[in-house]
Amino acid sequence: MNVFLKFRILTASLIFTCLTGCSLFDSSQNTTNRSVLTGWNYNDPAYGNFAIETNYKNQETPEGMVLIEGGSFTMGAVEEDIMADWNTTPKRIQLNSFYMDETEVTNSEYLFYLLWLQRVFPPKNNNSLIYKSALPDTLVWRNQLGNNESLTDTYLRHPAYANYPVVGVNWLQANDYCEWRTDRVNEKILMDLGVLKSLFGEKSIKVEGKNHFNTEMYYLNPKLLFDGDTAIYTKNLYKGRHVKPNDGILYAKFRLPTEAEWEYAAKALTQNREYNNIKGRKKFPWRGKYSRNNTFQKAGDQLANFKIGKGDYSGIAGWSNDGAAITNKVKSYPPNAYGLYDMAGNVSEWVFDVYRPIIDSELNDFNYTRGNVFLKKKIDRDGKMIIADNNTLVDTLPNGKLKRRSQPGEIEYEPIEEIDIVSRYNYKKSDNSDVGDGELIHSREYSKISYDSKSPPRMYNSPLEVKKTYDNETNSYQIENDDKRRTTLIGNKTRVHKGGSWKDRQFWLDPAQRRFLPQHMAMDFIGFRCALDKLGNFSNQTKKRFNN
Numbered sequence: 001m002n003v004f005l006k007f008r009i010l011t012a013s014l015i016f017t018c019l020t021g022c023s024l025f026d027s028s029q030n031t032t033n034r035s036v037l038t039g040w041n042y043n044d045p046a047y048g049n050f051a052i053e054t055n056y057k058n059q060e061t062p063e064g065m066v067l068i069e070g071g072s073f074t075m076g077a078v079e080e081d082i083m084a085d086w087n088t089t090p091k092r093i094q095l096n097s098f099y100m101d102e103t104e105v106t107n108s109e110y111l112f113y114l115l116w117l118q119r120v121f122p123p124k125n126n127n128s129l130i131y132k133s134a135l136p137d138t139l140v141w142r143n144q145l146g147n148n149e150s151l152t153d154t155y156l157r158h159p160a161y162a163n164y165p166v167v168g169v170n171w172l173q174a175n176d177y178c179e180w181r182t183d184r185v186n187e188k189i190l191m192d193l194g195v196l197k198s199l200f201g202e203k204s205i206k207v208e209g210k211n212h213f214n215t216e217m218y219y220l221n222p223k224l225l226f227d228g229d230t231a232i233y234t235k236n237l238y239k240g241r242h243v244k245p246n247d248g249i250l251y252a253k254f255r256l257p258t259e260a261e262w263e264y265a266a267k268a269l270t271q272n273r274e275y276n277n278i279k280g281r282k283k284f285p286w287r288g289k290y291s292r293n294n295t296f297q298k299a300g301d302q303l304a305n306f307k308i309g310k311g312d313y314s315g316i317a318g319w320s321n322d323g324a325a326i327t328n329k330v331k332s333y334p335p336n337a338y339g340l341y342d343m344a345g346n347v348s349e350w351v352f353d354v355y356r357p358i359i360d361s362e363l364n365d366f367n368y369t370r371g372n373v374f375l376k377k378k379i380d381r382d383g384k385m386i387i388a389d390n391n392t393l394v395d396t397l398p399n400g401k402l403k404r405r406s407q408p409g410e411i412e413y414e415p416i417e418e419i420d421i422v423s424r425y426n427y428k429k430s431d432n433s434d435v436g437d438g439e440l441i442h443s444r445e446y447s448k449i450s451y452d453s454k455s456p457p458r459m460y461n462s463p464l465e466v467k468k469t470y471d472n473e474t475n476s477y478q479i480e481n482d483d484k485r486r487t488t489l490i491g492n493k494t495r496v497h498k499g500g501s502w503k504d505r506q507f508w509l510d511p512a513q514r515r516f517l518p519q520h521m522a523m524d525f526i527g528f529r530c531a532l533d534k535l536g537n538f539s540n541q542t543k544k545r546f547n548n
Helices: 003-019 107-120 128-134 149-154 171-193 215-220 222-228 259-267
Strands: 065-068 071-075 091-095 098-101 348-354 375-377 394-396 402-404 413-415 467-471 476-480 494-498 514-518 531-533
Touching (some): 071 259, 128 402, 171 215, 259 494
Antiparallel strands (some): 065 098, 098 531, 348 494, 467 476
């Protein structure tokens, strides 16, 4: 029998196999209401009514976000390192899929957040500091030799700037916004399902202090919200019960994107993809090596909002330019290949990562990020979780401002302890910001390691937080600064911000460039946008990635 005849017989066998429903490559699992391994029925009262979601298809894209399909890419600069920082060395990184906001968070979106805080935590009670701690620093617009004073009063609240990116927000405030957004999005989902009433629409319900919706508290025990007042729920519950995490209805936590995610999304290398290869390298979020538009109708227009040259932020009036002297409305410039706007120019953006001069992919080349702090829920002596009451606890930031530790009505957390990491190999402490780069054991002072010391030597000798004490004699707070000699600004509370801004020259439009700032500081050229993990399928595409 010749080879050609054997091939025809094998092909016919495979076709017959597929027609009879016994595909050799079918790896799908049973999605019926029955356990394949035990024979028990799901969601059946006769079998205990164990709730298993069997009709889940795909995670829906949140409003205002786009899906960024993950992949492998080279993180780092493709241009000459003219700053000589040597902190953008190319390295290969793999990322999982995630969602990212189309635009930066705007003034109107952040103002809605402030109005909500002001309503729920009014100045008349002890929680007024929550609202104050969320206020952007509008004084960032001031300049000793500039006429910008009107912006300190108008930029945040005036409707003329409603769709402009919010600035003056520090890294801590941006994180608080992400947490708040998680609860508001999930609250809206439960309202649309008819599980939760419109809390502000019910006259009998008072949304104030700890009485507001919180996703974690709802998952823990819906009766814990509003001190057990069931009037907040409707009778038409989801499948006769409250929504659970395994229903896949509510979103996970919104957060700041990691540095690797932000750079990957900004580069949009899929624009240069040819099959499973990347052809060429990208200097900007758009294709090409120039910052001007080359289409017929908009030829010569700038593709981003940045400082064109010394004393030139917008070009000459009435001619083709970037159209803005300071920031500009979001979506004023074309999006990149992922559908993301202003990934170069307008404002630089906070990302999650703690800054280090190097990104060591030898330590981790999958979903790389630096700055993880692992916490655990606080438990009292009776074994119950501690819920923050209406007495807000605050910390003093290095610039003397206050930062809330927790919000009333939330579950309180604390750092993990040594007993929590016994026999673990994947992490050995709570704060992992200096793992592999900054730990004492990796410095020349390694011989001075003493686990009993409260303030051991540090590899990065950055400034410490200030102390704020109340002086009864003067009836005022006294700020005690760190007066020791410090040799660097790099520390565990120094965060990365990415992308060029209206105040930067073209060099900083390269998504690979990176800068850093203490997490408590804010600038008139730094904003932020949110990200969200993509759960389940790596991609929403139905086409298989190999030929059966």
